[in-house]
């Protein structure tokens with residue numbers, strides 16, 4: 001009887017092991033599928049970007065076809081016959097090609113016929129630079145997309161089925177926001193961390209895909225999974241340093257306390273600078289998020305006994321510095337109330353930090 005009970009236990013343990021193994025395999029497969037889909041999307045995006053630039057700057061033509069910018073091509077019976085004989089696009093086809101310049105015409109003809117013409121008038125330094133930077137632009141967009149996906153997944157208790165669509169929506173106005181944040185009258189040292197966070201380039205937080213050494217831990221004691229690939233560990237470190245670490249949470253708690261009751265602060269709000277509540281002025285939210293991101297990093301080197309006080313001081317330091325940089329320009333102050341969270345106005349319409357500890 002005892003032996004039977006032991007056998008049953010062993011069988012149960014084996015079944016459990018098999019279940020775990022199967023689950024692990026499924027998770028791995030899911031992760032690989034996600035990566036493949038993302039790579040495909042990335043490649044498609046790069047091709048589309050290159051195609052769009054080529055369509056704007058170049059067209060394909062035979063050796064005797066004038067560029068469309070020089071006016072409509074003249075009909076010439078002899079040439080027409082010659083073109084047909086050579087198998088080159090005739091005038092009518094070229095006109096159609098001109099109409100397709102914004103579609104996939106030029107690239108299509110380029111691959112089909114091997115002739116690509118560029119107009120010196122249209123081929124400006126600006127466009128050539130755009131052409132040269134198309135790969136870098138695609139890589140930058142992919143990094144933003146990955147950052148947004150990571151922020152979405154962080155907020156859900158279960159693995160997000162496919163955060164890609166939501167991420168695309170979130171990053172659609174990111175170029176505008178980055179531009180506006182960069183135009184804030186404030187030192188770049190406060191803005192740099194956000195720019196780096198979006199591109200996964202914060203040193204010490206998995207930036208540039210460089211993860212901590214295996215076996216090392218965060219100041220709070222958290223350790224990354226040693227068995228995970230380097231890229232995954234680097235991504236987990238960004239999520240930890242700028243969200244799940246208790247030190248980051250101290251700064252995030254202060255943000256939450258200062259918002260209207262019932263407002264949740266999610267990673268997408270802080271990582272992409274999206275205001276969590278319409279009552280909060282978006283520029284003020286950008287400023288306080290930049291202060292919080294800087295504080296999260298600096299809190300890692302503070303005494304653990306006084307984290308709350310340190311976090312408050314670091315946030316206040318940032319807000320005061322921003323206030324000092326504004327001088328007497330009234331644009332932001334006029335749109336803030338006397339009780340606006342984070343930055344308010346006094347009786348003389350001067351900006352003042354307004355932070356509840």
Ligand SMILES: [Zn+2]
Pocket residue numbers: 218219220221222240244245246247
């Ligand atoms: Zn930590």
